[in-house]
Amino acid sequence: MTGNSPASEVVLEVADLTVGFPSDDGLVQAVRGVSYGVRRGEVLGIVGESGAGKSVTSLAVMGLLPRSAQVSGSVRFRGRQLLGAADAELNTVRGRNISMIFQDPMTSLNPVYSIGFQVAEAIRAHHSVSKAAARNRAAELLELVHIPNPRQRLDSYPHELSGGMRQRVVIAIAMANDPDVIIADEPTTALDVTVQAQIMESLQTAQQQTGAAMVLITHDLGVIAGQADRVLVMYAGKLVEVGTAEDVFYTPRMPYTVGLLGSVPQLDRPGTRLISIPGAPPSVLHLPAGCPFAPRCPLVVARCTEKEPVLEPTTGPEHLAACHRSAALVGAAPGDVFDASASAVVESGRDA
Amino acid sequence: MSAPAWRTDGASRGGSGPIVAARNLVKHFPVRSSGLLRRQRGVVHAVCDVSFDLADGETLGLVGESGCGKSTLARLVLNLIEATSGQVCYDGTDLTTLSSKQMRGLRRDLQIVFQDPYASLDPRMPVNEIIAEPLRIHGRFDAAGRTQVRDLLRTVGLEPEHGNRFPHEFSGGQRQRIGVARALALRPKVLVLDEPVSALDVSIQAGVLNLLDELQSELGLAYLFVSHDLSVVRHIADRIAVMYLGRIVETGPADALFDGPAHPYTQALISAIPLPDPRRQRVRERITVVGDVPSPADPPSGCRFRTRCPTFAAVLGEAERRRCVDEVPELVDRGQGHPVACHYAEPKSLI
Numbered sequence: 001m002t003g004n005s006p007a008s009e010v011v012l013e014v015a016d017l018t019v020g021f022p023s024d025d026g027l028v029q030a031v032r033g034v035s036y037g038v039r040r041g042e043v044l045g046i047v048g049e050s051g052a053g054k055s056v057t058s059l060a061v062m063g064l065l066p067r068s069a070q071v072s073g074s075v076r077f078r079g080r081q082l083l084g085a086a087d088a089e090l091n092t093v094r095g096r097n098i099s100m101i102f103q104d105p106m107t108s109l110n111p112v113y114s115i116g117f118q119v120a121e122a123i124r125a126h127h128s129v130s131k132a133a134a135r136n137r138a139a140e141l142l143e144l145v146h147i148p149n150p151r152q153r154l155d156s157y158p159h160e161l162s163g164g165m166r167q168r169v170v171i172a173i174a175m176a177n178d179p180d181v182i183i184a185d186e187p188t189t190a191l192d193v194t195v196q197a198q199i200m201e202s203l204q205t206a207q208q209q210t211g212a213a214m215v216l217i218t219h220d221l222g223v224i225a226g227q228a229d230r231v232l233v234m235y236a237g238k239l240v241e242v243g244t245a246e247d248v249f250y251t252p253r254m255p256y257t258v259g260l261l262g263s264v265p266q267l268d269r270p271g272t273r274l275i276s277i278p279g280a281p282p283s284v285l286h287l288p289a290g291c292p293f294a295p296r297c298p299l300v301v302a303r304c305t306e307k308e309p310v311l312e313p314t315t316g317p318e319h320l321a322a323c324h325r326s327a328a329l330v331g332a333a334p335g336d337v338f339d340a341s342a343s344a345v346v347e348s349g350r351d352a
Numbered sequence: 353m354s355a356p357a358w359r360t361d362g363a364s365r366g367g368s369g370p371i372v373a374a375r376n377l378v379k380h381f382p383v384r385s386s387g388l389l390r391r392q393r394g395v396v397h398a399v400c401d402v403s404f405d406l407a408d409g410e411t412l413g414l415v416g417e418s419g420c421g422k423s424t425l426a427r428l429v430l431n432l433i434e435a436t437s438g439q440v441c442y443d444g445t446d447l448t449t450l451s452s453k454q455m456r457g458l459r460r461d462l463q464i465v466f467q468d469p470y471a472s473l474d475p476r477m478p479v480n481e482i483i484a485e486p487l488r489i490h491g492r493f494d495a496a497g498r499t500q501v502r503d504l505l506r507t508v509g510l511e512p513e514h515g516n517r518f519p520h521e522f523s524g525g526q527r528q529r530i531g532v533a534r535a536l537a538l539r540p541k542v543l544v545l546d547e548p549v550s551a552l553d554v555s556i557q558a559g560v561l562n563l564l565d566e567l568q569s570e571l572g573l574a575y576l577f578v579s580h581d582l583s584v585v586r587h588i589a590d591r592i593a594v595m596y597l598g599r600i601v602e603t604g605p606a607d608a609l610f611d612g613p614a615h616p617y618t619q620a621l622i623s624a625i626p627l628p629d630p631r632r633q634r635v636r637e638r639i640t641v642v643g644d645v646p647s648p649a650d651p652p653s654g655c656r657f658r659t660r661c662p663t664f665a666a667v668l669g670e671a672e673r674r675r676c677v678d679e680v681p682e683l684v685d686r687g688q689g690h691p692v693a694c695h696y697a698e699p700k701s702l703i
Binding site: 049050148163164165192193194195196197198201219220221222223224225226246249250259260261262263264265266267270271273274275276277280 | 559561583621629633634641643645703
């Protein structure tokens with residue numbers, strides 16, 4: 001999808017990334033052949049439910065997976081292969097060119113150092129500047145993410161700050177070295193809605209100030225709708241739909257995306273019955289043959305359980321879906337797809 | 353707050369009086385020093401002067417951010433913690449005056465479903481036993497008990513054959529259904545749902561919400577639905593009360609509250625919720641509040657929201673602000689059609 005755009009534009013390119021974790025019961029296939037590219041200044045949203053492999057994908061990009069993980073494929077930053085690179089080499093990229101924001105600000109800061117020290121540390125790790133200069137820059141960064149009285153705050157410790165403030169500090173650290181890519185993994189999940197809105201604003205500031213590409217991982221479709229230029233939908237370790245935000249939200253071509261969109265209660269549409277996707281995500285330990293969504297899919301046909309669908313263009317060359325039945329979704333509302341056939345699915349499930 | 357105008361609101365729905373009525377509920381938690389004597393150093397004002405009615409068969413949504421006192425209020429309603437002052441009347445009986453023995457009989461009618469389905473089920477009990485436990489405690493597990501448990505499992509959409517399994521064998525959504533089945537075992541009239549879907553993925557959450565909807569129409573339950581998620585509350589509740597730092601700041605029928613939120617905090621909450629619709633989400637008017645919730649151990653004087661209020665900061669003049677600082681705004685209808693606790697309430701259309 002990004003292969004035909006100029007190589008200089010794509011800053012991070014992930015190709016056929018596969019991650020498995022050996023366990024006593026066999027190989028846990030957390031990520032199965034994920035490919036994407038992020039262009040400079042673009043926000044790429046990755047959405048999916050817990051266990052879909054969203055976080056593992058980004059940890060693999062950062063080279064932060066445990067040693068036991070079996071990783072294959074390629075992760076290229078500006079043409080440089082990161083997968084399998086030595087730690088020393090990765091350290092010149094991590095935090096400098098690609099930085100990451102984790103979900104829980106309570107655990108991603110070091111409790112025994114002041115926040116000024118931690119922001120300055122991130123700067124000094126990649127630039128040889130004096131302590132005083134780094135501290136000044138740290139104060140500027142804190143101001144950019146809207147922390148009041150940044151100079152006084154430099155000497156505060158993480159426990160003295162609220163969750164929202166801590167997450168801002170993490171964002172300040174992430175943008176300290178003008179990265180080219182910021183990976184934000186559920187940056188607002190642990191926060192209250194009003195604080196969440198503030199943090200999303202800070203993130204936008206960070207992204208605009210640095211001109212970085214952003215990979216925004218979240219389970220919240222609302223956040224994706226407001227922020228992302230392009231969206232990847234993940235299910236059971238695979239990409240099942242890829243497209244612009246408008247493609248994915250207005251003309252979804254994968255039943256899982258349709259169900260996901262229909263299951264969110266919407267403020268402006270009260271009283272509509274929510275779609276509940278029957279069943280639960282499959283265990284990535286023993287994946288069924290064929291499409292991983294087939295056991296829960298109302299449109300399932302014999303082919304779905306035989307052959308796993310690949311990503312194919314649907315409404316446009318950039319809008320891809322991995323579904324044998326995507327043509328059946330043209331013009332269908334979520335309620336038509338799921339409710340009418342929901343009981344039928346339960347019945348056929350029992351027969352099997 | 354004497355005789356708020358909306359008291360009749362709940363009563364008019366069912367045609368009879370409210371099934372649960374809370375009046376001027378207050379809960380203060382002491383803050384003690386860490387020394388040997390554990391002297392009291394202050395109080396956390398968790399719930400301050402809260403009144404509401406819950407009618408038969410109705411859902412009252414209680415929303416607010418973490419630390420606003422909504423869970424404390426839910427527990428006060430069930431008399432699980434003792435109120436500092438105020439009353440909770442269930443069917444005309446004041447629960448706060450009852451002994452724990454007298455309370456026990458009433459617990460049949462008032463049940464709770466907790467937030468975390470991983471922590472609220474005993475991992476060493478099979479599901480059948482978990483659901484039968486309330487029946488046994490209240491001496492109602494008789495010859496038909498087993499069938500009753502099977503029926504309950506079926507009611508919440510689980511296979512009765514799975515009753516011999518243990519909680520760890522179920523997914524989060526299924527466990528929450530078990531929690532609901534346990535709460536329903538004694539055929540309660542009121543169900544307090546404390547963030548029942550917050551720990552679940554959206555597609556699973558939808559199933560539990562639909563189940564709660566169906567149960568209500570079948571069994572005529574009254575729900576007190578506590579949540580931080582406005583879109584979930586909007587979906588399920590008939591009436592909504594918005595809490596901030598221990599006080600209800602705005603309450604009214606769900607439609608009225610969302611069509612014309614009048615309290616700046618409600619407006620900020622509504623506008624902070626991202627709509628899963630890219631075109632509309634990107635052109636929406638945003639009302640952002642600054643900072644974080646102040647400590648409930650030392651709440652601001654007057655209006656508790658004034659420290660973060662965009663109206664207070666940008667619109668009001670010096671004299672008007674004085675009123676916010678000095679005078680606690682009462683929760684009354686100031687011409688918005690529903691009660692709002694703001695001196696300068698003004699309805700806004702945000703969706």
